[in-house]
Amino acid sequence: xxxxxxxxxxxxxxxxASAAAFAVSMTLPNIEIVGDLSPAFxxxxxxxxxxxxxxxxxxxxxxxxxxxGTDGERTGAPRGVAQWxxxxxLALVYILIFERLGYIVSTAIFVFACVVGLLLTGGTWRELTxxxxxxxxxxxxxxxxxxxxxxxxxxxxxxxxxxPG
Amino acid sequence: xxxxxxxxxxxxxxxxxxxxxxxGTLLGIxxxxxxGLTSAMAVALLLPVTFGMPPVMGIGMMLGALCGAGxxxxxxxxxxxxxxxxSSVATTFDGFPMAQKGEAGRALGLxxxxxxxxxxxxxxxxxxxxxxxxxFALRFGAAEYFSLSVFGLVxxxxxxxxxxxxxxxxxxxxxxxxxxxxxxxxxxxRFTFGELSLLTGINLLPALIGLFAVSxxxxxxxxxxxxxxxxxxxxxxxxxxPRFMETLRNWRALLAGILSGSVVGPVPGAGGSIASLVxxxxxxxxxxxxxKFGTGHAxxxxxxxxxxxxxxxxxLIPTLALGIPGEAATAVLLGGLMIQGVTxxxxxxxxxxxxxxxxxxxxxxxxxxxLLIMCLGIKLxxxxxxxxxxxxxxxxxxxxxxxxxxxxxxxxxxxxMLGFGILGYFLNRYDFGTAPxxxxxxxxxxxxxxxxxxxxxFEGDWTPFFTRPISLTFLVIAVGLLALTLWQNYRTRxxxxxxxxxxx
Numbered sequence: 001x002x003x004x005x006x007x008x009x010x011x012x013x014x015x016x017a018s019a020a021a022f023a024v025s026m027t028l029p030n031i032e033i034v035g036d037l038s039p040a041f042x043x044x045x046x047x048x049x050x051x052x053x054x055x056x057x058x059x060x061x062x063x064x065x066x067x068x069g070t071d072g073e074r075t076g077a078p079r080g081v082a083q084w085x086x087x088x089x090l091a092l093v094y095i096l097i098f099e100r101l102g103y104i105v106s107t108a109i110f111v112f113a114c115v116v117g118l119l120l121t122g123g124t125w126r127e128l129t130x131x132x133x134x135x136x137x138x139x140x141x142x143x144x145x146x147x148x149x150x151x152x153x154x155x156x157x158x159x160x161x162x163x164p165g
Numbered sequence: 166x167x168x169x170x171x172x173x174x175x176x177x178x179x180x181x182x183x184x185x186x187x188x189g190t191l192l193g194i195x196x197x198x199x200x201g202l203t204s205a206m207a208v209a210l211l212l213p214v215t216f217g218m219p220p221v222m223g224i225g226m227m228l229g230a231l232c233g234a235g236x237x238x239x240x241x242x243x244x245x246x247x248x249x250x251x252s253s254v255a256t257t258f259d260g261f262p263m264a265q266k267g268e269a270g271r272a273l274g275l276x277x278x279x280x281x282x283x284x285x286x287x288x289x290x291x292x293x294x295x296x297x298x299x300x301f302a303l304r305f306g307a308a309e310y311f312s313l314s315v316f317g318l319v320x321x322x323x324x325x326x327x328x329x330x331x332x333x334x335x336x337x338x339x340x341x342x343x344x345x346x347x348x349x350x351x352x353x354x355r356f357t358f359g360e361l362s363l364l365t366g367i368n369l370l371p372a373l374i375g376l377f378a379v380s381x382x383x384x385x386x387x388x389x390x391x392x393x394x395x396x397x398x399x400x401x402x403x404x405x406x407p408r409f410m411e412t413l414r415n416w417r418a419l420l421a422g423i424l425s426g427s428v429v430g431p432v433p434g435a436g437g438s439i440a441s442l443v444x445x446x447x448x449x450x451x452x453x454x455x456x457k458f459g460t461g462h463a464x465x466x467x468x469x470x471x472x473x474x475x476x477x478x479x480x481l482i483p484t485l486a487l488g489i490p491g492e493a494a495t496a497v498l499l500g501g502l503m504i505q506g507v508t509x510x511x512x513x514x515x516x517x518x519x520x521x522x523x524x525x526x527x528x529x530x531x532x533x534x535x536l537l538i539m540c541l542g543i544k545l546x547x548x549x550x551x552x553x554x555x556x557x558x559x560x561x562x563x564x565x566x567x568x569x570x571x572x573x574x575x576x577x578x579x580x581x582m583l584g585f586g587i588l589g590y591f592l593n594r595y596d597f598g599t600a601p602x603x604x605x606x607x608x609x610x611x612x613x614x615x616x617x618x619x620x621x622x623f624e625g626d627w628t629p630f631f632t633r634p635i636s637l638t639f640l641v642i643a644v645g646l647l648a649l650t651l652w653q654n655y656r657t658r659x660x661x662x663x664x665x666x667x668x669x
Contacts, residue, residue, distance in 0.1 A: 006594070031353060042340070043344050049333075050338065053330045053334050056330060057330050080388060080389075084387040087386040091379075091586075095579045098576065110562075114555065122555075144559075155567055161217075162571070163570070
């Protein structure tokens with residue numbers, strides 16, 4: 001059985017986050033209205049319940065992780081992690097450049113980077129000859145440009161949704 | 166009722182509405198045919214597009230997507246033995262063997278017609294059952310709405326995740342997120358940390374798209390294997406001819422599918438895979454030739470596919486009448502309805518009956534489009550299966566970003582969407598599920614505002630919440646369900662422990 005340290009770690013994160021949320025909820029101002037509850041009532045109740053439920057999950061998942069032995073940690077294949085991080089990082093960069101560079105340029109860069117990035121992290125790039133690499137890059141560039149322009153016109157003209165120019 | 170249907174018919178029979186339903190159905194078919202992409206994701210991606218549309222047009226488009234995705238999961242199930250959606254798992258049992266016998270066209274024809282009949286029958290059941298339930302719900306006051314919200318949250322949390330506690334945590338996370346923003350009664354800012362975009366609370370759209378579309382893209386990116394390409398099925402089909410007579414000859418299987426879908430559909434969290442497996446099992450159990458099942462037997466396909474589409478009509482009953490969705494896709498649809506300015510629940514049937522009947526008719530029209538598009542465009546949809554994943558993932562991400570940004574031009578919502586996407590990815594990975602989060606986000610404010618309104622009306626007295634019969638019934642069912650789930654979990658843990666002791 002493979003074990004996954006991520007499970008108890010995520011539970012631990014929930015325990016810590018719920019405790020922090022409870023502490024912040026306690027600082028909310030209390031305004032007295034006859035019969036009404038304080039604005040902090042629900043946030044405090046919910047964060048307390050999440051804490052109460054997350055602790056047994058943490059204990060159970062930690063025990064399962066320990067019991068699973070050392071057959072191998074299921075942290076995911078390094079390639080999967082790299083691909084996941086690549087997409088998250090590119091998405092963050094896309095948000096940062098979205099308004100500065102405008103929709104078409106930023107989208108074309110984002111799509112091109114996604115396609116080429118997955119080629120690189122997926123390991124396909126190493127297996128390609130120079131000619132095939134050039135063809136893949138050209139294909140990705142054409143796809144990125146066409147997708148950006150088509151979506152721009154569909155959204156701005158057909159659905160009348162304004163996008164940064 | 167007749168006046169309502171006439172109003173609804175007027176809204177549906179407009180060129181723009183019909184085009185929107187057809188477009189939604191087409192997108193749903195494409196998304197449902199691609200393994201790994203879900204109907205909830207299809208609806209989430211359509212939300213921004215439907216923003217500026219009239220309610221029936223926008224909701225019709227989303228219903229088309231649900232209807233199309235419900236039916237097209239059978240395409241890869243039959244041709245490649247890969248279910249496009251979880252509810253198509255049972256389609257592989259007989260669909261793929263039939264395709265292997267050289268009858269792929271027949272299998273697809275049966276599945277399309279069975280889906281159509283399932284969808285139409287469930288629309289009839291929906292239109293018959295939803296109005297009286299909504300009529301009954303008109304008696305609800307603040308106490309009943311509070312209890313109903315708690316009931317909805319508990320029931321979906323207890324069945325959506327793999328563990329009761331984790332499902333409840335996911336629901337509570339959504340509930341907590343719903344408290345962010347200005348408190349509606351006292352005007353106190355809660356957890357806004359000076360961010361202006363948070364003053365009006367967490368926007369539902371980035372949450373929906375993040376939890377259901379971005380999280381799925383992240384999962385697909387994690388699992389992306391460039392060496393794993395779908396092989397061409399080898400089955401050459403130009404047109405999947407609808408097989409009406411053969412489907413009707415298998416009326417017992419059809420009926421079993423419709424009943425299973427309609428009964429399982431309204432049960433929150435039960436989902437399509439349960440409905441289709443129940444239908445398959447019941448059909449095989451009462452068949453004169455149970456040994457033929459699994460070898461390419463037509464009733465196996467008919468029962469499963471009719472159940473898949475009958476499920477949607479069933480799931481729409483509590484969604485429209487009470488505002489409690491049946492499963493993930495209808496939870497997203499519920500969010501879409503609220504974004505459209507349509508608040509599901511009994512008042513909807515009273516105040517905007519034209520819209521309600523328009524929704525029923527739009528669902529019927531979506532089924533007709535599904536039948537036409539699936540029959541005529543089958544060759545195209547088979548080709549869609551071969552689209553490279555890296556291009557597809559980046560295109561879906563772009564649509565997510567544009568959709569969220571396009572609504573109000575606020576970059577903060579893009580960060581929010583990405584944050585929800587990452588959260589959703591881990592919630593799914595560690596068995597919490599994302600549907601309870603959305604339920605918490607939608608039902609949380611209903612629960613909080615009704616509890617506080619009720620307490621103000623009862624001058625701080627909590628007892629009416631536990632003494633009014635309808636309110637008490639919801640709370641008793643919610644507690645009973647919690648106890649039952651805990652008991653089942655306890656028994657599941659006991660059985661392996663006991664068997665391992667015996668083994669020693």
